[in-house]
Amino acid sequence: MSSYAKPVEVLIDELGRLPGIGPKSAQRIAFHLLKVDRIDTDRLANAIVDLKDKISFCERCFNVSEEAECTICSDPRRDPHILCVVEEPKDISAIEKTGSFKGRYHVLLGVINPLEGIGPEQIKIRELALRVASEDITEVILCTNPNMEGETTASFIATKILKPFEITVTRLASGLPVGGDLEYADELTLGRALKGRQAV
């Protein structure tokens, strides 16, 4: 790769760190950026900087937010007694689209994955326990992905964290294909899975 000019190599290297971008894609994108107008690359660079300037995580639920509390947590019409636990902020968007859930969320910002060295203390499980202890919560729906890591995390939370509390703990109904990804489920399937949730 040494035949590229330094700034090209630096960008290819940086792009290659992004999820799902291999060396060939990084190279393709870098040369694309070289060809497009300056105004387009500036828009992209600014969007990246803006993201970090303006967005952080909701102090309560760890959804992405422009304020200290996200729009869902600060919405008085949302039921504060039901909590939907998801892996990532993008899962909230998938569930919101179904229109089947009117409670609040708790984002774990990850999933238990021993192979990648991610244990319960690396994700927002402790914060979930604190919320269940301090807020008036009657039901927790575990909406982690229906794959191995998601199931492990849900089962860990149900048995090790929420057992002491007198609350209903539910899991998304099967109907989602096992080994699948919440993000890619269609609204109908996800909506049905929500309605058919069962006690763990």
Add this chain to the structure above:
Amino acid sequence: MSSYAKPVEVLIDELGRLPGIGPKSAQRIAFHLLKVDRIDTDRLANAIVDLKDKISFCERCFNVSEEAECTICSDPRRDPHILCVVEEPKDISAIEKTGSFKGRYHVLLGVINPLEGIGPEQIKIRELALRVASEDITEVILCTNPNMEGETTASFIATKILKPFEITVTRLASGLPVGGDLEYADELTLGRALKGRQAV
């Protein structure tokens, strides 16, 4: 998508304009950038800005370059009489890796593709004709890709542009890839390999 904060949506939109990045990948990358440290996102944004600040195209061959002329054009050890015509700057890197070529390059910055409205005047064909007319070139190797657009472009350059000049015009040999398997070769490739057979 309306449940995301504005800066997140803007970035997803910008990322989605990059080649090979669909809406789902764009979303995944945006949330990844939200999670990583500020220093990492700044490095990426700076790399994009730096690319446009420091890199442009070589005035002679349209390779990427930090100077007016690229390192290959300004290298006195390169043979100025042989020109290798490629579609994109990244193709130069592929050919350089072979160590089999010691001449100079000419980058078309594209390929004739009528379906996308790209004709001969949209790519650097006129500049190639000017070089052949003014520089002391004895051979042009047409190294466009062995697909429909690449073949069309090579054939256009050979017949319409370089015919009047008294120079050798060659095309990359097509045939079976080294290490490949006869059984898995498509008919076209195998046909070409047969036609181009050489005495052992």
